[in-house]
Amino acid sequence: LPHRLLAMAINRFPPHFTTADHRDRCLEQLRSKCAPLEKYIYLNGLKGRDANLFYDLLLGNMKEMVPILYTPTVGEACINYSHIWRRPEGLYVSIEDKGRIRDVLSTWSNIPDSRIAVVTDGSRILGLGDLGANGLPISIGKLDLYIAGAGIKPSSTVPICLDLGTNTQRYLDDPLYIGIRNRRPGPEQMNEFMDEFMEAMKEVFPNLLVQFEDFSTDNAFKYLDRYRDKYRVFNDDIQGTGSVILSGFINAANLSSAASGKPLGDHRILFFGAGSAGIGVAKQLLSFFTMQGLSPEEARSRIWTVDSKGLITADRKGLQEHKKFFARTDYEGHALTHLVDIINYVKPTALLGLSTSKNAFTEEVVKAMANINERPIIFPLSNPVHLSEVDYHNAIEWTDGKVIFASGSPYFPVTHKDVTYEPGQGNNMYIFPGLGLGAILSKARHVSDAMVEQASIALASSLTEEEKAAQLIYPRLTRIRDISAQVAFAVIRQAQREDLDMNGYLRTLPDDTLLALVHDKMWQPPAVPIPRL
Numbered sequence: 339l340p341h342r343l344l345a346m347a348i349n350r351f352p353p354h355f356t357t358a359d360h361r362d363r364c365l366e367q368l369r370s371k372c373a374p375l376e377k378y379i380y381l382n383g384l385k386g387r388d389a390n391l392f393y394d395l396l397l398g399n400m401k402e403m404v405p406i407l408y409t410p411t412v413g414e415a416c417i418n419y420s421h422i423w424r425r426p427e428g429l430y431v432s433i434e435d436k437g438r439i440r441d442v443l444s445t446w447s448n449i450p451d452s453r454i455a456v457v458t459d460g461s462r463i464l465g466l467g468d469l470g471a472n473g474l475p476i477s478i479g480k481l482d483l484y485i486a487g488a489g490i491k492p493s494s495t496v497p498i499c500l501d502l503g504t505n506t507q508r509y510l511d512d513p514l515y516i517g518i519r520n521r522r523p524g525p526e527q528m529n530e531f532m533d534e535f536m537e538a539m540k541e542v543f544p545n546l547l548v549q550f551e552d553f554s555t556d557n558a559f560k561y562l563d564r565y566r567d568k569y570r571v572f573n574d575d576i577q578g579t580g581s582v583i584l585s586g587f588i589n590a591a592n593l594s595s596a597a598s599g600k601p602l603g604d605h606r607i608l609f610f611g612a613g614s615a616g617i618g619v620a621k622q623l624l625s626f627f628t629m630q631g632l633s634p635e636e637a638r639s640r641i642w643t644v645d646s647k648g649l650i651t652a653d654r655k656g657l658q659e660h661k662k663f664f665a666r667t668d669y670e671g672h673a674l675t676h677l678v679d680i681i682n683y684v685k686p687t688a689l690l691g692l693s694t695s696k697n698a699f700t701e702e703v704v705k706a707m708a709n710i711n712e713r714p715i716i717f718p719l720s721n722p723v724h725l726s727e728v729d730y731h732n733a734i735e736w737t738d739g740k741v742i743f744a745s746g747s748p749y750f751p752v753t754h755k756d757v758t759y760e761p762g763q764g765n766n767m768y769i770f771p772g773l774g775l776g777a778i779l780s781k782a783r784h785v786s787d788a789m790v791e792q793a794s795i796a797l798a799s800s801l802t803e804e805e806k807a808a809q810l811i812y813p814r815l816t817r818i819r820d821i822s823a824q825v826a827f828a829v830i831r832q833a834q835r836e837d838l839d840m841n842g843y844l845r846t847l848p849d850d851t852l853l854a855l856v857h858d859k860m861w862q863p864p865a866v867p868i869p870r871l
């Protein structure tokens with residue numbers, strides 16, 4: 339029974355109670371709270387009391403509620419989770435469960451219904467570092483977007499936090515910390531744990547798609563490689579982010595080239611930050627250049643990467659494995675460490691930040707980009723918003739409104755010299771709900787690179803005429819279900835082309851019928867009648 343009806347058995351509803359009034363009442367209560375974290379706690383409580391009403395409100399108020407349930411506020415919720423914790427939600431699997439992980443997973447309440455798990459080990463939550471067992475809200479937030487954005491049934495979602503310990507001393511010292519009080523294990527012990535976990539997941543949840551989220555960079559690459567051909571799994575930070583930024587970049591490059599008259603194949607991209615997200619996006623952007631007819635080697639030559647030590651060159655000693663692919667072999671001279679010097683050397687058309695380095699795109703940096711480009715592409719993609727490489731109003735002011743902008747976390751529109759500019763949000767939330775839905779409906783055995791790429795192209799093509807006229811590079815969030823349906827459709831067709839699908843029925847459907855079916859499959863919060871005794 340819904341909570342509301344259970345409560346009825348003891349306490350009667352007031353004489354004048356309507357669902358419509360109650361929706362307004364909940365919005366009023368939400369809006370009466372000033373601090374974003376208080377709003378998060380309120381919404382979390384509402385979800386516990388009446389999940390259908392919670393999702394109904396979310397669907398009707400995406401622009402207002404997504405920044406609370408997801409970035410930036412979910413970051414604050416994670417940091418403080420041990421202190422704001424109210425009730426069990428999601429599934430913790432701890433290193434102490436090693437040897438009996440199957441039994442732990444079997445305690446989940448909705449096994450036959452389960453379709454999508456978001457799994458984090460809490461080791462790199464957004465740009466906030468190792469939050470240990472406090473990382474669970476990121477899995478919950480991502481799954482709320484699956485539910486609202488792609489119409490996955492709430493009972494089909496499984497939020498998981500792997501508690502392997504934490505290296506963050508303040509949590510180990512915190513008496514209220516909800517995780518185990520160990521430092522993280524070495525690679526061998528973690529591999530054994532992950533192998534047992536993934537095998538147990540397949541046994542207990544045979545129909546599940548696993549989304550890896552916010553693993554620290556080395557482990558993000560390692561476990562994607564280790565499991566992608568064995569299980570139905572993808573990594574959101576590497577593949578989801580790559581896909582969403584390819585999409586935004588396609589639209590941004592078209593706007594920029596229209597202003598400069600330069601061919602699309604002439605773009606040059608500078609990545610500031612070379613972790614799982616930076617390198618994941620850089621690899622995905624190779625296909626932007628190959629789509630323009632460049633060879634894979636020419637495509638690679640259009641991308642430069644920078645980390646905390648400066649421009650990444652192949653001659654640097656002790657270079658981490660994931661940085662080698664884009665390390666430059668054509669730079670000779672002293673190490674370039676200053677971003678403005680790097681910009682003046684590379685002459686990029688686009689500067690993408692995935693560095694967690696707040697305000698790294700200073701006025702000097704932004705103006706250097708504006709000096710060499712009619713319309714510079716600047717994407718500060720680090721989350722949450724307080725780690726953004728540049729704030730929107732500064733990017734607009736310093737480029738006199740010329741910038742083509744997308745950020746990882748949301749910004750409000752900005753008015754400059756009487757013109758109002760709308761920012762884009764380059765966040766994987768535009769991709770993973772539709773990618774997951776497509777993989778689930780097609781019963782894809784694996785999530786292939788081509789499925790990820792098709793998701794990206796579908797998103798890039800989803801702009802309406804009105805959105806194009808407003809020079810947006812991502813569609814408006816209020817259309818997320820429509821967009822997720824288009825993304826899912828493209829993913830299903832690609833799974834079929836690669837013979838990865840196990841749902842042969844979808845192959846028989848013409849395009850418009852398949853798209854309609856995807857829409858039909860989306861869950862809607864049911865209206866629960868108010869009992870009158």
Ligand SMILES: NC(=O)C1=CN([C@@H]2O[C@H](COP(=O)(O)OP(=O)(O)OC[C@H]3O[C@@H](n4cnc5c(N)ncnc54)[C@H](O)[C@@H]3O)[C@@H](O)[C@H]2O)C=CC1
Nearest residue numbers: 464465555611612613614615645646693720721746765766
């Ligand atoms: N917009 C989106 O959809 C997504 C955004 N992100 C964000 O990307 C950021 C990075 O994530 P990861 O790659 O996983 O982290 P990471 O910690 O593995 O990588 C950070 C990179 O930035 C570099 N860096 C750090 N400080 C720097 C500085 N001062 N100057 C130059 N480089 C510096 C580091 O050397 C490293 O290469 C996070 O804030 C995360 O929230 C991640 C996934 C999706």
Ligand SMILES: CC(=O)C(=O)O
Nearest residue numbers: 464465552575721766
């Ligand atoms: C958006 C996201 O996945 C991140 O910042 O890690």
Ligand SMILES: [Mg+2]
Nearest residue numbers: 464551552575
């Ligand atoms: Mg992430």
